Amino acid sequence: MQGLEVRGLSKRFGGLTVSENIDFDLKPGDRKALIGPNGAGKSTFSNLVTGILPPSSGTIRFDGVDIGRLNEAQRVKRGIAKTFQITTLFRDLTVRENLRLPILERQGRGYSMFRRADGNGETEAEVAALIDQFALEPLADKRVADLAYGQQRLVELALTLALKPRALILDEPAAGVPSSETHLIVQAIEALPPDLAVLIIEHDMDLVFRVAAQIVVLVQGRILTEGTPQEIAANAQVRELYLGGHRHD
Incomplete structure (x- = not known):
């Protein structure tokens, strides 16, 4: 498969499981968002994918090649980049x-x-x-x-x-950005190359619903559900857990 393919990914710190049996795909051209409450394991997941953390179990493949043993720099050279962590x-x-x-x-x-x-x-x-x-x-x-x-x-x-990445993880691109400037981030995401695989990890739901074609909901280290913005907005369990009961229509 072209792009990122994660299967059975788990991460444990002693007796604490922070990622549990995650299956996840990110194909060329995807615009996916990863959302979830604080402590859901979003940062842990991105750190596993980019090589900052080693998984306890599971596989990570990129363009059909197992990259589980590659370090962060080697994964960047393979084409996986994460904003605001590799750039200074x-x-x-x-x-x-x-x-x-x-x-x-x-x-x-x-x-x-x-x-x-x-x-x-x-x-x-x-x-x-x-x-x-x-x-x-x-x-x-x-x-x-x-x-x-x-x-x-x-x-x-x-x-x-x-860096010419083929898969890009945007780690909270709107964090700290005043609401008057959020449109700059939205415009920048919309201007990304159409064949680039993009994963957005973000708390700003307005931004997520504007730029994501698919939304993955992570709760307590497990994927709760995945769907279009319309499907996620209509999901009562997601609204209760994370969207505060508000609809994004």
Whole structure:
């Protein structure tokens, strides 16, 4: 199978089971969200998939290959990236300079010339394409430290895309972003390549219902249900557990 295939994934810390027998698929082009109450095991699941934590049992395959023994960096090279965990913005550099870094690293050219505005044509074309994709042109030559928080999250997302992932985990992309800037995150997710497999782990239900085609509900380390936003919104058990009784129609 192309994409991510998780079967029977479990994680135990001593006598505490935080992930239990999870089956999960994320195919090219998917837009899935993972939701659940605090302590449901969402972060543990993403850490198992990205290689931060080893599973107690179960398998993780990517494009048909077992990646269970690969570390985090090896999984990034395979094409699995997680935002806001592998990217660190250099606050004193401009947006353009920040975007040049992962491209040069991916090309095996290191950071020796990252400050030069006359990097090679291929690199600069890629930087320009990311700036255009995320509508960062007005900010391109500003220092990251001078940007609003929502704008910084956009730059982090663009940096992750520079790694050319095929599966992308967005770990709470709207966390800390003022509601007046949430639309920037929504627009950025909508601008992601259509063949990219995307998993969004998020507490902001308005954002989830705007960008996800499928929603997976995790409760106490187990998948409770999965469905379209309409199906999840209509599910009385989910509303009671997590959506606070509110409908998202």
